[in-house]
Amino acid sequence: MLTSICGINWGDEGKGRMVDLLSEDFDVVCRYQGGNNAGHTVINEKGKFILNLLPSGILRDGVVNVMGCGMAIDIKHLCGEMAKLKEAGIKISPENLKISDKAIITMPYHVLQDVMEEDRLTKATGKPYGSTRRGIAPVYADKYMKKVFRMGELLRPDLLYKRIPDIVAWKNMTIKSYGFEPVTVEQMIDYFKTYGEPLKDYVTDTGLYLNKANAEGKNIMFEAQLGALRDIDFGIVPYTSSSSTIAAYAPIGAGVPNLKLDNSIGIMKAYSSCVGAGPFTCEYFGEKAEKLRELGGEYGAATGRPRRVGPFDVVASRYGIRCQGADAIALTKLDVLDDYEQIEICTHYELDGKIIDDFPFTDVLDGCKPVYESVKGWHCDISGCRTKEQLPKEALNYIALLEKLCGCRIRYVSVGAERDAYIKMY
Numbered sequence: 071m072l073t074s075i076c077g078i079n080w081g082d083e084g085k086g087r088m089v090d091l092l093s094e095d096f097d098v099v100c101r102y103q104g105g106n107n108a109g110h111t112v113i114n115e116k117g118k119f120i121l122n123l124l125p126s127g128i129l130r131d132g133v134v135n136v137m138g139c140g141m142a143i144d145i146k147h148l149c150g151e152m153a154k155l156k157e158a159g160i161k162i163s164p165e166n167l168k169i170s171d172k173a174i175i176t177m178p179y180h181v182l183q184d185v186m187e188e189d190r191l192t193k194a195t196g197k198p199y200g201s202t203r204r205g206i207a208p209v210y211a212d213k214y215m216k217k218v219f220r221m222g223e224l225l226r227p228d229l230l231y232k233r234i235p236d237i238v239a240w241k242n243m244t245i246k247s248y249g250f251e252p253v254t255v256e257q258m259i260d261y262f263k264t265y266g267e268p269l270k271d272y273v274t275d276t277g278l279y280l281n282k283a284n285a286e287g288k289n290i291m292f293e294a295q296l297g298a299l300r301d302i303d304f305g306i307v308p309y310t311s312s313s314s315t316i317a318a319y320a321p322i323g324a325g326v327p328n329l330k331l332d333n334s335i336g337i338m339k340a341y342s343s344c345v346g347a348g349p350f351t352c353e354y355f356g357e358k359a360e361k362l363r364e365l366g367g368e369y370g371a372a373t374g375r376p377r378r379v380g381p382f383d384v385v386a387s388r389y390g391i392r393c394q395g396a397d398a399i400a401l402t403k404l405d406v407l408d409d410y411e412q413i414e415i416c417t418h419y420e421l422d423g424k425i426i427d428d429f430p431f432t433d434v435l436d437g438c439k440p441v442y443e444s445v446k447g448w449h450c451d452i453s454g455c456r457t458k459e460q461l462p463k464e465a466l467n468y469i470a471l472l473e474k475l476c477g478c479r480i481r482y483v484s485v486g487a488e489r490d491a492y493i494k495m496y
């Protein structure tokens with residue numbers, strides 16, 4: 071069985087915690103896009119972990135983790151992340167971690183380029199893209215320019231080192247144009263020696279591995295890194311990531327374009343949050359925002375930035391579900407709404423006096439205003455509920471309403487960050 075676990079909203083829906091939970095039924099967990107700009111928080115019996123590059127299945131014994139060809143891997147960051155987990159007693163070896171030879175490498179100059187460009191944008195327009203400044207946009211740009219290094223090249227350093235001078239010369243033209251110090255060939259060789267060498271044993275043809283695993287009847291999960299609205303094609307461009315975050319890309323980004331998904335589980339939050347710039351129609355401001363941000367602990371896992379927050383957004387979520395082809399939903403963080411007597415939902419947008427139900431083009435979003443409706447809250451602590459029957463009727467009504475408005479069944483509801491704090495609805 072091939073299942074994709076993907077984000078329905080702007081990210082930080084709780085994908086990491088759901089992957090950690092659902093990975094119980096899977097043999098393989100595979101990340102298929104993005105880089106260390108992700109922050110997946112997982113809390114289980116082994117401790118609290120924030121994963122940036124490693125698939126969340128790394129915390130489960132017996133699960134094989136794959137970093138697919140759609141990923142951009144910062145090798146220095148990966149070495150650090152692996153060391154931290156090993157220190158915490160997590161076993162990582164080529165047996166349970168396989169890195170695609172076709173995955174691209176985020177270099178220090180990509181990070182520099184990201185920073186230089188965000189700073190230039192800020193000065194020139196006052197409107198940066200809200201990048202996490204981890205070099206993601208520049209490395210994907212270089213992928214399409216065919217001037218990027220790939221993990222498989224670490225296995226043949228002689229050939230790799232021969233490619234460095236021209237790429238460095240080409241990249242320095244950009245760096246100098248921003249008025250920064252050029253990078254040197256020696257720095258790049260040192261970098262590969264320090265952070266590439268230790269990863270060599272993990273590099274393999276993950277497509278071959280995954281096809282074999284599939285033929286053996288193993289269950290494979292694809293773990294998305296960011297939500298639908300951050301997708302490079304379908305998201306709120308340019309306030310998106312630079313990769314495909316959607317489920318349909320999962321088999322490609324994992325290395326198995328020949329395989330088809332059996333199902334797609336969308337992770338959707340009971341309210342909304344958004345990190346960084348860009349249109350966020352349902353957004354709360356002032357005290358309303360502060361209350362929800364505090365209750366939800368909405369501070370970026372990768373960056374610590376306070377997240378923008380708002381009520382559940384039907385227009386954006388219905389679009390996210392469509393983009394992800396989700397056939398079931400895991401609704402997360404329902405307990406965060408415990409404190410509310412009335413819960414608002416953004417049911418529509420309004421543009422020039424007209425009601426909008428379909429998620430519009432990014433530019434159009436700027437003019438949209440939220441239309442809120444409110445429903446009765448449960449106003450009690452549901453964090454201890456473990457069955458549907460234990461949930462108050464107002465909570466069941468809220469879940470049923472979201473199902474109806476979004477047109478998708480909600481199979482799981484989470485009521486706390488710990489692994490077992492969830493309810494299976496059907």
Ligand code: GDP
Nearest residue numbers: 082083084085086109110111403484485486487
């Ligand atoms: P991801 O990027 O989609 O994996 O999500 P993040 O890890 O960035 O953000 C989700 C945050 O919510 C983390 O701090 C989780 O520990 C926390 N969390 C996840 N599920 C629940 C839940 O059901 N209730 C509460 N209160 N917190 C949760």
Ligand code: MG
Nearest residue numbers: 082109110371
């Ligand atoms: Mg996150």
